[in-house]
Amino acid sequence: xxxxxxxxxxxxxxxxxxxxxxxxxxxxxxxxxxxxxxxxxxxxxxxxxxxxxxxxxxxxxxxxxxxxxxxxxxxxxxxxxxxxxxxxxxxxxxxxxxxxxxxxxxxxxxxxxxxxxxxxxxxxxxxxxxxxxxxxxxxxxxxxxxxxxxxxxxxxxxxxxxxxxxxxxxxxxxxxxxxxxxxxxxxxxxxxxxxxxxxxxxxxxxxxxxxxxxxxxxxxxxxxxxxxxxxxxxxxxxxxxxxxxxxxxxxxxxxxxxxxxxxxxxxxxxxxxxxxxxxxxxxxxxxxxxxxxxxxxxxxxxxxxxxxxxxxxxxxxxxxxxxxxxxxxxxxxxxxxxxxxxxxxxxxxxxxxxxxxxxxxxxxxxxxxxxxxxxxxxxxxxxxxxxxxxxxxxxxxxxxxxxxxxxxxxxxxxx
Amino acid sequence: xxxxxxxxxxxxxxxxxxxxxxxxxxxxxxxxxxxxxxxxxxxxxxxxxxxxxxxxxxxxxxxxxxxxxxxxxxxxxxxxxxxxxxxxxxxxxxxxxxxxxxxxxxxxxxxxxxxxxxxxxxxxxxxxxxxxxxxxxxxxxxxxxxxxxxxxxxxxxxxxxxxxxxxxxxxxxxxxxxxxxxxxxxxxxxxxxxxxxxxxxxxxxxxxxxxxxxxxxxxxxxxxxxxxxxxxxxxxxxxxxxxxxxxxxxxxxxxxxxxxxxxxxxxxxxxxxxxxxxxxxxxxxxxxxxxxxxxxxxxxxxxxxxxxxxxxxxxxxxxxxxxxxxxxxxxxxxxxxxxxxxxxxxxxxxxxxxxxxxxxxxxxxxxxxxxxxxxxxxxxxxxxxxxxxxxxxxxxxxxxxxxxxxxxxxxxxxx
Numbered sequence: 155x156x157x158x159x160x161x162x163x164x165x166x167x168x169x170x171x172x173x174x175x176x177x178x179x180x181x182x183x184x185x186x187x188x189x190x191x192x193x194x195x196x197x198x199x200x201x202x203x204x205x206x207x208x209x210x211x212x213x214x215x216x217x218x219x220x221x222x223x224x225x226x227x228x229x230x231x232x233x234x235x236x237x238x239x240x241x242x243x244x245x246x247x248x249x250x251x252x253x254x255x256x257x258x259x260x261x262x263x264x265x266x267x268x269x270x271x272x273x274x275x276x277x278x279x280x281x282x283x284x285x286x287x288x289x290x291x292x293x294x295x296x297x298x299x300x301x302x303x304x305x306x307x308x309x310x311x312x313x314x315x316x317x318x319x320x321x322x323x324x325x326x327x328x329x330x331x332x333x334x335x336x337x338x339x340x341x342x343x344x345x346x347x348x349x350x351x352x353x354x355x356x357x358x359x360x361x362x363x364x365x366x367x368x369x370x371x372x373x374x375x376x377x378x379x380x381x382x383x384x385x386x387x388x389x390x391x392x393x394x395x396x397x398x399x400x401x402x403x404x405x406x407x408x409x410x411x412x413x414x415x416x417x418x419x420x421x422x423x424x425x426x427x428x429x430x431x432x433x434x435x436x437x438x439x440x441x442x443x444x445x446x447x448x449x450x451x452x453x454x455x456x457x458x459x460x461x462x463x464x465x466x467x468x469x470x471x472x473x474x475x476x477x478x479x480x481x482x483x484x485x486x487x488x489x490x491x492x493x494x495x496x497x498x499x500x501x502x503x504x505x506x507x508x509x510x511x512x513x514x515x516x517x518x519x520x521x522x523x524x525x526x527x528x529x530x531x532x533x534x535x536x537x538x539x540x541x542x543x544x545x546x547x548x549x550x551x552x553x554x555x556x557x558x559x560x561x562x563x564x565x566x567x568x569x
Numbered sequence: 570x571x572x573x574x575x576x577x578x579x580x581x582x583x584x585x586x587x588x589x590x591x592x593x594x595x596x597x598x599x600x601x602x603x604x605x606x607x608x609x610x611x612x613x614x615x616x617x618x619x620x621x622x623x624x625x626x627x628x629x630x631x632x633x634x635x636x637x638x639x640x641x642x643x644x645x646x647x648x649x650x651x652x653x654x655x656x657x658x659x660x661x662x663x664x665x666x667x668x669x670x671x672x673x674x675x676x677x678x679x680x681x682x683x684x685x686x687x688x689x690x691x692x693x694x695x696x697x698x699x700x701x702x703x704x705x706x707x708x709x710x711x712x713x714x715x716x717x718x719x720x721x722x723x724x725x726x727x728x729x730x731x732x733x734x735x736x737x738x739x740x741x742x743x744x745x746x747x748x749x750x751x752x753x754x755x756x757x758x759x760x761x762x763x764x765x766x767x768x769x770x771x772x773x774x775x776x777x778x779x780x781x782x783x784x785x786x787x788x789x790x791x792x793x794x795x796x797x798x799x800x801x802x803x804x805x806x807x808x809x810x811x812x813x814x815x816x817x818x819x820x821x822x823x824x825x826x827x828x829x830x831x832x833x834x835x836x837x838x839x840x841x842x843x844x845x846x847x848x849x850x851x852x853x854x855x856x857x858x859x860x861x862x863x864x865x866x867x868x869x870x871x872x873x874x875x876x877x878x879x880x881x882x883x884x885x886x887x888x889x890x891x892x893x894x895x896x897x898x899x900x901x902x903x904x905x906x907x908x909x910x911x912x913x914x915x916x917x918x919x920x921x922x923x924x925x926x927x928x929x930x931x932x933x934x935x936x937x938x939x940x941x942x943x944x945x946x947x948x949x950x951x952x953x954x955x956x957x958x959x960x961x962x963x964x965x966x967x968x969x970x971x972x973x974x975x976x977x978x979x980x981x982x983x984x
Binding site: 169173174176177180181183184187220272283284285286289290294295296297298299301364365387422424427439440442443444447448449450453455458459460462463465466467523 | 839
């Protein structure tokens with residue numbers, strides 16, 4: 155018999171308990187051993203819960219119980235999750251988690267502790283909610299050299315952008331709706347400013363390229379500046395705007411590229427059709443080509459099911475360590491964002507001069523865009539592919555020529 | 570050191586050898602042990618191959634070499650693949666394969682032999698080419714009760730249907746083009762008549778529902794009867810026609826549903842946008858909701874990369890048996906196709922009577938469709954959702970009323 159413990163009885167934690175007891179019989183068949191859920195750690199009281207006898211308030215009760223073989227850490231945040239996780243791994247307990255912040259910040263370290271103690275540290279639920287992505291990237295695509303990962307990694311911002319695109323809502327109204335529906339938190343900064351997506355692309359990049367990538371090395375731009383005008387220009391050229399996290403292997407020993415930013419994406423591509431709160435992740439391998447994983451990227455039960463699947467994997471492995479890991483790094487392994495080559499959508503306004511003519515003078519050639527009710531002093535266009543540094547230089551020149559830059563969004567090459 | 574052997578040096582086999590030697594270093598890092606490829610079995614001579622020293626003609630050379638721990642069977646077909654696979658498993662060698670025919674026919678038996686000998690039998694490459702689906706379905710979604718699997722499982726027919734939809738080609742021209750491009754074989758029956766997709770949905774259903782499903786129990790209808798008119802009617806209601814394999818868990822102890830057939834699919838859904846030679850598989854779990862896997866469903870390197878990834882998984886497991894398996898069955902576990910409830914597209918012609926009026930008389934209510942240049946004596950419509958038996962009855966009545974049925978295609982409810 156293998157006993158589980160769950161640390162934290164919030165949204166994901168209560169989902170984990172629900173999924174475990176609902177599907178326990180089939181889980182035991184898949185694990186090949188009887189399974190129990192012995193403890194739930196939470197500082198709060200749940201006197202009416204059907205699982206009220208399982209609650210404990212003292213972490214040491216779990217740590218010191220050698221019958222507990224697998225611990226689900228679904229507290230979130232760095233502390234006390236980090237201390238608890240280390241302690242469990244060092245005591246020979248496998249740990250599974252949905253905690254993207256912890257994995258993005260301390261993944262290499264925790265994987266090394268797990269390996270040293272011959273247990274597992276698994277985190278399928280940390281990226282893409284219920285979408286299988288960590289294990290497929292690690293195991294199923296093991297024969298590939300992964301070249302690139304591009305994902306729509308945050309459901310809240312995708313919901314907002316979908317409402318802006320489909321219903322012409324402003325960013326503010328779409329955010330308010332997302333908050334009313336419970337898709338966005340009262341303080342939406344982590345989602346809207348791209349920090350959540352940034353942690354996820356760091357985890358994917360670390361796994362794909364074998365070396366820890368820290369969030370503070372990755373440029374993250376959110377969606378708060380996107381306007382209805384930008385959305386209309388995107389639509390005019392067959393595109394939608396999506397918040398993407400992208401990471402590309404550095405060629406010939408150069409540093410990798412990694413960033414989070416809104417981008418124009420061709421509506422007719424697999425990523426371009428991912429709407430509402432759904433997530434999708436494209437993985438490009440040298441042998442298998444492009445593979446896309448799609449599903450609900452968040453939510454209690456999808457995320458919980460990913461946590462429970464990892465618990466089963468640990469129960470099956472029982473004492474043997476899966477080899478998932480990546481090298482630690484000191485950081486600084488991501489190329490400066492200025493080196494990144496991309497075409498750029500620019501929306502400008504000029505009163506004294508013609509914005510489009512000024513742009514053509516400087517860029518040589520641009521793709522002009524239009525939209526219904528475009529004011530005559532507004533211009534929007536897509537630049538040729540240049541480094542972001544070059545584009546910033548040009549924007550400086552445009553400004554010097556009396557052209558205000560109102561919008562600036564990367565254009566993703568067709569996948 | 571773990572030694573591999575490859576049985577069969579056809580398209581997939583040569584891809585396996587290529588991927589192995591190209592990515593050997595990273596494969597060894599992932600496996601955690603040195604790896605060798607010691608033998609390639611083929612009856613033919615390859616005097617100019619860089620691997621010419623590895624070729625053997627006698628299977629027993631491989632079977633009797635105890636240093637060979639993992640064998641890739643990429644011969645295809647039932648024999649001699651079945652005999653070779655059994656012999657290897659019984660000698661304690663893990664076997665990985667892309668052989669969908671063998672897995673669909675003998676999967677339960679071979680998995681049991683593998684388990685009894687504490688080795689692995691893995692077949693990620695048998696469905697979806699390079700798309701990870703077998704392991705995600707088994708492991709990553711382990712916490713779910715899988716309710717339904719729907720897939721576009723055959724790239725050749727998807728290419729043909731895409732050409733018919735996008736370029737208005739006839740079935741015959743699109744097939745000829747597919748043959749010219751090497752996507753379809755000279756004898757295209759296995760693809761075009763749905764047998765290939767049928768084997769794949771059997772494997773997915775067996776894994777998802779835990780009990781062997783035989784191809785001869787699953788109704789398979791191909792795409793040869795689909796005309797440009799059908800495609801035009803589909804487009805008129807926002808649909809495309811795709812060849813799908815579908816399997817749904819039987820409710821309350823009833824038999825499961827499983828079939829292969831062309832179907833109208835809403836173009837705006839994840840499956841509806843899967844074009845050309847790409848495959849996509851939707852898995853519906855009770856906790857995770859819908860998850861879709863997308864990528865190249867065939868081709869030398871994608872399929873080979875899935876085989877090699879399984880070889881690595883076996884090398885890592887080294888002597889321990891993964892628990893993937895399903896129960897044997899005597900067959901007969903699929904409900905008769907007549908019980909299947911679906912809306913149906915019907916295209917009819919009548920000379921003596923009004924086809925649409927006759928249909929309304931019998932069905933009560935239908936959704937009438939139109940297309941450019943529709944002849945006045947032609948009618949096309951979508952019926953209410955009924956059992957296929959009821960629809961067949963009604964078609965009989967229509968025929969008796971002087972209405973010829975020219976086309977009949979299932980309509981997939983929006984996913």
